Amino acid sequence: EDQVTQSPEALRLQEGESSSLNCSYTVSGLRGLFWYRQDPGKGPEFLFTLYSAGEEKEKERLKATLTKKESFLHITAPKPEDSATYLCAVQADNTDKLIFGTGTRLQVFP
Amino acid sequence: KAGVTQTPRYLIKTRGQQVTLSCSPISGHRSVSWYQQTPGQGLQFLFEYFSETQRNKGNFPGRFSGRQFSNSRSEMNVSTLELGDSALYLCASSSPGGGLETQYFGPGTRLLVL
Numbered sequence: 001e002d003q004v005t006q007s008p009e010a011l012r013l014q015e016g017e018s019s020s021l022n023c024s025y026t027v028s029g030l031r032g033l034f035w036y037r038q039d040p041g042k043g044p045e046f047l048f049t050l051y052s053a054g055e056e057k058e059k060e061r062l063k064a065t066l067t068k069k070e071s072f073l074h075i076t077a078p079k080p081e082d083s084a085t086y087l088c089a090v091q092a093d094n095t096d097k098l099i100f101g102t103g104t105r106l107q108v109f110p
Numbered sequence: 111k112a113g114v115t116q117t118p119r120y121l122i123k124t125r126g127q128q129v130t131l132s133c134s135p136i137s138g139h140r141s142v143s144w145y146q147q148t149p150g151q152g153l154q155f156l157f158e159y160f161s162e163t164q165r166n167k168g169n170f171p172g173r174f175s176g177r178q179f180s181n182s183r184s185e186m187n188v189s190t191l192e193l194g195d196s197a198l199y200l201c202a203s204s205s206p207g208g209g210l211e212t213q214y215f216g217p218g219t220r221l222l223v224l
Contacts, residue, residue, distance in 0.1 A: 034210065043200050043215030087153065091210055097166050098210060102152035
């Protein structure tokens with residue numbers, strides 16, 4: 001069964017304290033791995049899609065990487081405005097639906 | 111351009127009632143997907159509609175149904191509500207020929223079942 005597990009569930013960082021969020025997955029055939037950011041009271045906002053092991057993508061203070069079993073979202077020198085829930089999802093081959101993890105709730109304190 | 115809109119934003123119902131939620135996609139988007147989000151289960155895929163046809167379906171009971179109109183607007187219906195149906199219901203639309211990278215989510219409808 002296709003499955004996505006994210007860790008940790010919650011993470012508290014001091015402003016400027018870099019860290020990584022983990023997304024491990026089990027899928028029959030990976031078509032794509034997606035990262036989203038979700039703010040309270042809003043729907044998820046697309047960040048990145050990764051397609052193959054070894055691929056990396058960056059956006060401002062965020063960098064996503066992918067291996068055959070997991071993905072990491074690295075946050076470098078975070079700011080309070082990076083506080084949000086970060087969601088990981090996978091799309092399996094031959095399907096147009098996403099399977100989501102339960103997310104990591106990130107709080108960055110000044 | 112305007113984003114995905116969902117109405118109503120908040121809803122309170124009692125067990126046994128039914129509810130209809132509405133989603134208006136981004137102009138030009140023809141695919142609409144629905145998700146249920148709960149603290150314990152996260153986001154779970156309900157179904158996807160494209161050109162008025164259900165193209166994909168998740169593992170939810172038949173009490174959950176949906177439809178799409180010719181203008182791409184979509185509705186989902188939940189009959190015989192249960193306490194466990196309390197959740198944030200999210201709608202997402204994507205552009206024709208675009209992958210899920212083009213999928214934009216609405217703000218959701220928060221449903222509370224008492």
